[in-house]
Amino acid sequence: MKLTTKTLNPLRLKSDLLIICCHEGKQIKGSYIDAVDSKLKGALKKVLKREEFCGKRGESKHLYTHGAIPAQDLLVVGLGDKKKLDVEALRECGALVQGFASKIKAKNIVFALDYDKDLSTGLVAYTQAFAEGFLLSTYKFSRYIKPTKQILKECVITCKEKQRTKVAKALQQATILRDGTFLARDLVNTPGGDLTPAQLVKEARKLKGVRTRVHALPAIKKMKMGAFLSVALGSTKTPPYFIEMHYTPTSKAKKHIAIVGKGVTFDTGGYSLKPPKSMETMKCDMGGAATVIGLMSIISKLKPKVSVSCYIAATENMIDGTAQRPGDVCRAMNGKTIEVLNTDAEGRLTLADALHYANKKKPDYMIDIATLTGACVVALGCRYTGGMSNNKDLLDKLIASGEVQNEKIWPLPLAEEYREELKSPIADLKNIAGPYAGTITAGLFLESFVGKTKWAHLDIAGTAWFDKPMAYVPRGGTGVMVRTLAHFLSTF
Numbered sequence: 001m002k003l004t005t006k007t008l009n010p011l012r013l014k015s016d017l018l019i020i021c022c023h024e025g026k027q028i029k030g031s032y033i034d035a036v037d038s039k040l041k042g043a044l045k046k047v048l049k050r051e052e053f054c055g056k057r058g059e060s061k062h063l064y065t066h067g068a069i070p071a072q073d074l075l076v077v078g079l080g081d082k083k084k085l086d087v088e089a090l091r092e093c094g095a096l097v098q099g100f101a102s103k104i105k106a107k108n109i110v111f112a113l114d115y116d117k118d119l120s121t122g123l124v125a126y127t128q129a130f131a132e133g134f135l136l137s138t139y140k141f142s143r144y145i146k147p148t149k150q151i152l153k154e155c156v157i158t159c160k161e162k163q164r165t166k167v168a169k170a171l172q173q174a175t176i177l178r179d180g181t182f183l184a185r186d187l188v189n190t191p192g193g194d195l196t197p198a199q200l201v202k203e204a205r206k207l208k209g210v211r212t213r214v215h216a217l218p219a220i221k222k223m224k225m226g227a228f229l230s231v232a233l234g235s236t237k238t239p240p241y242f243i244e245m246h247y248t249p250t251s252k253a254k255k256h257i258a259i260v261g262k263g264v265t266f267d268t269g270g271y272s273l274k275p276p277k278s279m280e281t282m283k284c285d286m287g288g289a290a291t292v293i294g295l296m297s298i299i300s301k302l303k304p305k306v307s308v309s310c311y312i313a314a315t316e317n318m319i320d321g322t323a324q325r326p327g328d329v330c331r332a333m334n335g336k337t338i339e340v341l342n343t344d345a346e347g348r349l350t351l352a353d354a355l356h357y358a359n360k361k362k363p364d365y366m367i368d369i370a371t372l373t374g375a376c377v378v379a380l381g382c383r384y385t386g387g388m389s390n391n392k393d394l395l396d397k398l399i400a401s402g403e404v405q406n407e408k409i410w411p412l413p414l415a416e417e418y419r420e421e422l423k424s425p426i427a428d429l430k431n432i433a434g435p436y437a438g439t440i441t442a443g444l445f446l447e448s449f450v451g452k453t454k455w456a457h458l459d460i461a462g463t464a465w466f467d468k469p470m471a472y473v474p475r476g477g478t479g480v481m482v483r484t485l486a487h488f489l490s491t492f
């Protein structure tokens with residue numbers, strides 16, 4: 001699938017399908033509406049009126065053109081109230097157009113986005129958003145089935161000559177973001193039996209323009225990552241790996257950012273075993289790792305001005321005679337002892353050592369991204385990622401980037417009042433707190449391993465996996481935060 005730009009009048013281009021947009025109102029407005037209507041001798045407005053089409057967001061009308069214009073079919077898409085127009089409306093529009101084009105088996109389509117001269121200032125952002133929605137909605141996980149043939153070959157987006165370079169760049173950017181997101185989705189969707197820690201290593205080693213360093217079990221033991229290792233005890237045949245991925249910009253780096261992704265390739269809960277229903281989707285428990293690998297797979301194209309180091313403590317959380325027992329005590333790399341009262345709160349154990357390791361390199365900022373708590377799904381559902389931080393500016397910056405990409409992050413407090421719940425009578429910490437505020441107490445646990453470094457924790461337990469499809473995000477792995485982190489890195 002190719003996305004291209006042309007500076008010609010879209011009404012003159014031959015294609016299987018022409019798409020024009022309009023706003024909501026009693027009278028349908030949009031600069032191509034009148035032009036197409038006159039070519040169709042008034043048929044367009046007549047039909048729209050008869051069917052009470054009013055250009056609401058998400059509304060669309062299909063017409064056959066009978067040769068009145070070179071395009072065979074026409075699709076009019078409503079973008080809603082002009083005053084409320086945002087980039088997300090165009091992502092949704094992109095997904096709608098893609099779905100319709102594939103339904104009518106169009107081979108090539110033309111999208112006339114420059115439909116309203118008032119919008120010319122935001123046109124580049126709108127074009128990128130359209131392209132994002134369009135491309136992201138084409139995702140299919142076809143590892144175990146015959147892939148469906150892509151019929152659509154080309155989507156031409158028309159624009160004015162003076163915007164052509166910028167629009168072309170926007171399309172390129174959308175394509176890069178698609179690639180990173182699709183890789184993350186593939187990794188999440190691949191079952192735990194096929195996506196083992198060793199397989200994550202393979203994926204990390206494939207990355208271009210990234211230095212990858214991998215520590216196997218003996219090295220992890222030597223580094224005394226006792227918290228991480230305690231989770232891996234139950235996996236004797238699928239050993240853990242500690243993965244590092246480093247990117248340095250060509251010019252002097254402005255800042256150094258460390259990103260840790262939770263990489264539990266399957267979470268059974270361990271001896272604090274999960275009930276079967278809750279285990280069904282636990283292949284998604286490496287969603288954080290998938291996001292950092294997805295991000296690193298496109299970083300040499302994104303070319304941020306900061307150096308980026310990513311870390312994954314990759315392991316399964318399984319049962320075996322060798323697995324840790326509830327009540328066992330482990331010693332984390334930073335020397336702290338942890339009473340593991342619930343083996344299902346394993347993510348924080350793996351992250352504890354990964355964060356401590358990352359912090360030893362003295363990054364300016366540290367971010368971790370993890371499918372950490374079911375409590376986060378209860379609190380925020382699948383559309384909001386939970387955000388916690390010891391630095392308001394850092395979290396605000398992440399929230400703002402999430403806003404741009406419509407991957408929303410909602411701030412939760414690292415409430416000091418709850419810290420004492422993590423006290424253990426026999427160790428420095430215990431790995432679970434009381435029954436309430438589980439997302440916050442998990443965040444507080446992690447905070448013990450980041451020292452004074454500016455750090456933010458993103459709980460993607462709800463957002464990494466969708467049970468139901470939504471516009472340009474199909475059911476399954478979402479690849480959440482690849483686009484947001486890409487944007488975040490571009491702000492330096």
Ligand code: BES
Pocket residue numbers: 267269285342344345346347371372373374375377432433438461462
């Ligand atoms: N991987 C789970 C969290 C999770 C739940 C992710 C639902 C995605 C969807 C995590 O390891 C876990 O099991 N957390 C426990 C913590 C509890 C024992 C304190 C939980 O949330 O129940």
Ligand code: MG
Pocket residue numbers: 267269317343344345346347
């Ligand atoms: Mg668990």
Ligand code: ZN
Pocket residue numbers: 264267285344346347371372
């Ligand atoms: Zn987990």
